[in-house]
Amino acid sequence: MDGPDVILRLSGVRKSYGAAAAVEGVDLAVLRGEFFTLLGPSGSGKTTTLRLIAGFERPDAGTIALDGADVARIPPFDRNINTVFQDYALFPHMTVAENVAYGLKAKGVRGAELRGRVEEALATVRMQDFGQRRPGQLSGGQRQRTGLARAIVNRPGLLLLDEPLGALDLKLRREMQFELKRIQEQVGITFLYVTHDQEEALSMSSRIAVFNRGRIEQVDAPRGLYDRPATAFVAGFVGTSTLLRRGGRRLVLRPEKIRLAPVRDGAALAGLHVETGRIEDNVFLGLFTRTLVRLDDGTLLDAVRPNDAAASPQGFGRGDTVRVGWDAAAAWALDGDG
Known part of the structure; x- marks a missing residue:
């Protein structure tokens, strides 16, 4: 420049x-x-x-x-x-x-x-x-x-x-x-x-x-x-993110890109990459609720849900098993991993 x-x-x-x-x-x-x-x-x-x-x-x-x-x-x-x-x-x-x-x-x-x-x-x-x-x-x-x-x-x-x-x-x-x-x-x-x-x-x-x-x-x-x-x-300092290792790649996933659904709801996350986990905590932050989910592989995932009855499924309490989904394109690969 x-x-x-x-x-x-x-x-x-x-x-x-x-x-x-x-x-x-x-x-x-x-x-x-x-x-x-x-x-x-x-x-x-x-x-x-x-x-x-x-x-x-x-x-x-x-x-x-x-x-x-x-x-x-x-x-x-x-x-x-x-x-x-x-x-x-x-x-x-x-x-x-x-x-x-x-x-x-x-x-x-x-x-x-x-x-x-x-x-x-x-x-x-x-x-x-x-x-x-x-x-x-x-x-x-x-x-x-x-x-x-x-x-x-x-x-x-x-x-x-x-x-x-x-x-x-x-x-x-x-x-x-x-x-x-x-x-x-x-x-x-x-x-x-x-x-x-x-x-x-x-x-x-x-x-x-x-x-x-x-x-x-x-x-x-x-x-x-x-x-x-x-x-x-940068991923950790600028905003909140979860670092995942999938398929040999390090992926950054932002909390607003993550969707949660009850295990019994098979259609809610159609077309997304889906994994399961257990809710460790919910934190009310006014406009949204921050939810920490421990995935089956041990990764602690950080998600946010708007505090809107139409947008936030009910019944996500501490200890509940949930399905977690995200669009594959929303996970950014670090260090040129793809």
Whole structure:
């Protein structure tokens, strides 16, 4: 992937702390205007990669090219990059408008241009009515918006976001996922987002890089990662899945692809691959019920059923023997097994 559409390229990037390798040979290309996410568990290397791109750390090896120029040895303030942190790092003694204006003032912007750009940034994040408040008078979501306005007002080529929704409660975090995507599309800045939350990554991203132990396991669009995981790690980390071994192949089966039927109902699963098992547990989760089934070969299978009387057969209790069916095409083979 080359050309003017690539705003950021990492080639062979490595970073170690003593004997521990945090990032091991990362290659990555981010396209201009993308909402690109680095996804992975704690300690997988995603945040270290972000810090290397921002300039807070220097790589031991490899290149970091921004708009075609290697910036690996350039200090953070000389890169056309801004960063939004999880704690937002707002100045408590300044108003919202003063916080947003701070970076522009440091660059020498004054007068009508300064006021206009601050007003525009606040309007973009829907904070135009809160310019005279101080951070202590804001909710968590409003502080997050203020931090974002302070970053986008500088019009960087690349905006880095280090788990900025991590401090918010679940409901507000979900609301802000839609807001972040709206803002990114409105301003057109390339977002590089770091999270361990798969829902955040799937709901907002153009593409996602899944990190594990300092390496990238797979880069793909959200649907591609979910439907066609390249490795067992990706299959287990992105969404819920069951790993099966059938016919010498390793298969990934997503829970919504599985249908359950009583043993006595021979027609309910016609045309599907069918096995039998015993229900180990049912967990009510609001919109659906999660059912764990121990198949006859010992595999623990994870299925979900919508909580709709028309869609959910009754009588599936713990210990019941059931028939389990799925379309053969719904089972994705790992490692090129077929």
